[in-house]
Amino acid sequence: MSEAKAVVQKAVVQLKGVTKHYSRGSEVVKALDGVDLRIDEMGMVAIVGPSGSGKSSLLHMIGAMDRPTQGEVIVAGQALTGLPQQALTRFRRQTVGFVFQTFNLIPNLTALENGTLPMEFNRIAKAEREARARRLLDQVGLSHRLSHRPGELSGGEQQRVAIARALANDPPLILADEPTGNLDTESGQKIYELLQEVARQRTVLVVTHAEPLARMADRVLQIKDGRIVGDA
Amino acid sequence: MRMVVLGVRNLLRNKLRLVVVALLIGFPFFLLLALQAIGAAVRGQTELLKQGVDTNLQLRAKGSMGHVNMVGSYRLLPHDALEKVRRIEHVAKVEPYLLAMSPTQGHNFAMHVGLQVGDAKRLESHGEAGNPRIIAGRDFTPEDAGKDVALIGQGYARWAGITPETLPTARFMVDPTRSNPVIFPLNRPKHELKIIGIYASGYVFGDLQLFMPIETFRRIYGVEGVEQGLSWLFVTADSVDNVAFVEGKIREALGGVADLIAPKAAAAFASTTTKTVDRVADTVSLFAVALMAVVIFFVMLVTVRERAREIGTLKAIGASDGGIMVQFLAEAMALSAIGGLFGMVLFRALGGVFGGPLFALGIGPFLPAQYQDTLFESLGGISAGVGPATVGLVLVIAVVVAAVGSGYGAWQVTRLSPVEAMKHE
Numbered sequence: 261m262s263e264a265k266a267v268v269q270k271a272v273v274q275l276k277g278v279t280k281h282y283s284r285g286s287e288v289v290k291a292l293d294g295v296d297l298r299i300d301e302m303g304m305v306a307i308v309g310p311s312g313s314g315k316s317s318l319l320h321m322i323g324a325m326d327r328p329t330q331g332e333v334i335v336a337g338q339a340l341t342g343l344p345q346q347a348l349t350r351f352r353r354q355t356v357g358f359v360f361q362t363f364n365l366i367p368n369l370t371a372l373e374n375g376t377l378p379m380e381f382n383r384i385a386k387a388e389r390e391a392r393a394r395r396l397l398d399q400v401g402l403s404h405r406l407s408h409r410p411g412e413l414s415g416g417e418q419q420r421v422a423i424a425r426a427l428a429n430d431p432p433l434i435l436a437d438e439p440t441g442n443l444d445t446e447s448g449q450k451i452y453e454l455l456q457e458v459a460r461q462r463t464v465l466v467v468t469h470a471e472p473l474a475r476m477a478d479r480v481l482q483i484k485d486g487r488i489v490g491d492a
Numbered sequence: 493m494r495m496v497v498l499g500v501r502n503l504l505r506n507k508l509r510l511v512v513v514a515l516l517i518g519f520p521f522f523l524l525l526a527l528q529a530i531g532a533a534v535r536g537q538t539e540l541l542k543q544g545v546d547t548n549l550q551l552r553a554k555g556s557m558g559h560v561n562m563v564g565s566y567r568l569l570p571h572d573a574l575e576k577v578r579r580i581e582h583v584a585k586v587e588p589y590l591l592a593m594s595p596t597q598g599h600n601f602a603m604h605v606g607l608q609v610g611d612a613k614r615l616e617s618h619g620e621a622g623n624p625r626i627i628a629g630r631d632f633t634p635e636d637a638g639k640d641v642a643l644i645g646q647g648y649a650r651w652a653g654i655t656p657e658t659l660p661t662a663r664f665m666v667d668p669t670r671s672n673p674v675i676f677p678l679n680r681p682k683h684e685l686k687i688i689g690i691y692a693s694g695y696v697f698g699d700l701q702l703f704m705p706i707e708t709f710r711r712i713y714g715v716e717g718v719e720q721g722l723s724w725l726f727v728t729a730d731s732v733d734n735v736a737f738v739e740g741k742i743r744e745a746l747g748g749v750a751d752l753i754a755p756k757a758a759a760a761f762a763s764t765t766t767k768t769v770d771r772v773a774d775t776v777s778l779f780a781v782a783l784m785a786v787v788i789f790f791v792m793l794v795t796v797r798e799r800a801r802e803i804g805t806l807k808a809i810g811a812s813d814g815g816i817m818v819q820f821l822a823e824a825m826a827l828s829a830i831g832g833l834f835g836m837v838l839f840r841a842l843g844g845v846f847g848g849p850l851f852a853l854g855i856g857p858f859l860p861a862q863y864q865d866t867l868f869e870s871l872g873g874i875s876a877g878v879g880p881a882t883v884g885l886v887l888v889i890a891v892v893v894a895a896v897g898s899g900y901g902a903w904q905v906t907r908l909s910p911v912e913a914m915k916h917e
Contacts, residue, residue, distance in 0.1 A: 320911050323808075325808055325909060325910045325911045326909045326910075326911045326912070327909065345813065346812065349807070349810060349811070349812045349813070350810075352807070352808060352809070352810050352910070353809070353810025354810070357809075358808050358809065360805075360808075364801070364804075364805040364808075364914075366502075366802060366805070366806075367506075367802075368501075368502045368505035368506050369501075369502075369505070377806075377809060378809045378810050380494055380498070381809070381810040381811050381812070381815065382810065409505075425809065426809075429810070
């Protein structure tokens with residue numbers, strides 16, 4: 261990943277007393293319950309825990325995909341709490357890249373167009389964004405599938421397009437939510453390796469149930485009932 | 493601009509959705525255009541009638557209907573009335589007519605009318621309406637003067653067993669000896685006429701008439717020689733402003749022998765049937781506009797809402813809320829414009845064909861019973877042309893409603909966080 265930043269600032273991610281409550285009818289669900297977390301280095305950090313423990317919620321808070329009920333989230337030096345909508349959009353565009361379990365590619369766009377989309381939002385010139393998307397898709401092994409739409413790609417291929425898209429604006433932080441959850445073992449293995457390579461030059465936070473992926477991580481956070489109960 | 497391009501590109505890539513939504517939007521457009529065309533045709537007809545009413549005067553023998561065989565009402569205008577009226581200043585045209593009644597079923601009757609070939613085919617009781625439309629065969633030509641030929645109304649033709657298919661060999665036997673309680677027999681021989689055309693007038697009784705050259709009528713009914721006279725004279729003034737002058741001069745010249753009638757039937761027609769059609773066409777047009785607006789609004793709303801996950805994803809990868817709104821608005825507006833154009837193309841291609849059924853279904857049931865079957869035929873067809881004003885209006889309505897529907901849907905989703913948007917149902 262030649263375009264990754266050579267140096268990642270200290271405290272890429274910092275959470276202080278982050279709480280997230282959801283209302284489900286009259287019931288209040290505590291998805292996160294006073295989470296404190298600090299991630300200083302690049303590399304891969306796995307977040308593991310049982311279903312409903314708050315793994316995805318944690319990822320969403322870090323990626324400004326959702327706002328915490330309480331607490332402070334600081335990512336790449338930016339305090340997200342209280343940022344206006346426009347600034348949060350800019351943050352998502354430039355500071356983080358998302359990889360979803362269900363790939364979430366835009367169905368009417370080709371692999372190349374999906375890869376260039378975040379750069380379009382970032383107002384990068386057409387020639388440059390196409391060249392960069394081609395390079396990234398080549399790096400994930402899809403240079404022969406540029407003009408295919410998601411429906412014409414396998415699950416593994418779609419996830420590789422999603423990873424290329426996440427890297428498009430060269431963000432210092434990649435957030436992956438169960439990236440192999442919808443893939444077979446062989447495709448999953450390729451995604452593990454790809455994320456591991458990505459993590460050599462930036463910080464990758466990955467929520468996973470997959471033990472092999474967790475074993476590859478430089479750091480594993482265990483979460484239960486909205487609290488971090490293990491950090492190794 | 494890039495979001496506009498993205499929206500239009502997205503639209504064109506999903507061809508199935510494009511076709512389905514274009515059909516959904518195009519159909520109410522078609523309906524709207526067809527109803528507008530019907531309304532325009534009826535208004536055109538009304539305008540013609542009004543012009544006739546404004547400049548026409550009718551003369552009949554004093555105290556008589558002037559029908560040559562009507563019990564107690566057979567007195568005719570004197571034969572010199574025609575020349576006297578022709579000499580009056582500001583008279584543009586004088587048309588002489590002879591009329592006879594002919595029994596059909598029971599006490600009912602049809603009307604036989606003799607006219608100068610080339611004059612308007614005036615209908616008894618709706619004479620001001622002018623020429624009814626030929627729906628099969630041909631009209632009179634100058635060569636038909638004095639010949640044994642006739643044009644027949646569609647109702648009378650049905651009664652006589654004449655159809656457009658049998659027209660090439662159709663004959664009609666006029667029998668002046670036939671009578672009923674209001675028609676007295678004339679001791680004249682039967683006379684066979686060749687039917688050259690069938691017309692539709694828009695009136696039930698108007699369609700129960702038979703036109704023939706006035707010379708032929710005189711021969712059949714014996715209105716010749718010293719008996720020569722006229723049932724009606726239709727006088728057309730050269731302008732609306734001179735009608736009163738002409739009326740005064742006619743009263744001076746023929747007041748002792750003629751009744752002067754300023755036709756009211758067209759006005760009555762305009763105030764009943766055409767107004768009804770106008771009102772119904774307007775109401776159904778409004779309904780079509782409302783239907784179109786509701787369809788476009790909900791199609792756009794549903795189309796946007798079902799793509800909430802896509803919107804959430806776009807937000808997650810850095811699209812601004814405003815950018816997403818622009819993308820979806822551009823897509824919706826282009827889609828509705830395509831749907832609108834499709835509706836117009838459909839109307840141009842099929843508007844004429846479906847005008848009749850649409851009239852029968854949408855307007856016919858609301859008309860007075862006597863006009864339900866005949867009025868549409870008399871309109872002279874529905875024009876499938878679309879004027880620039882209509883194109884503009886239709887497109888503006890479609891695009892505005894699409895923008896509102898799509899914008900509302902997109903606004904509902906974009907104000908959510910990316911996670912909430914992706915989970916939004």
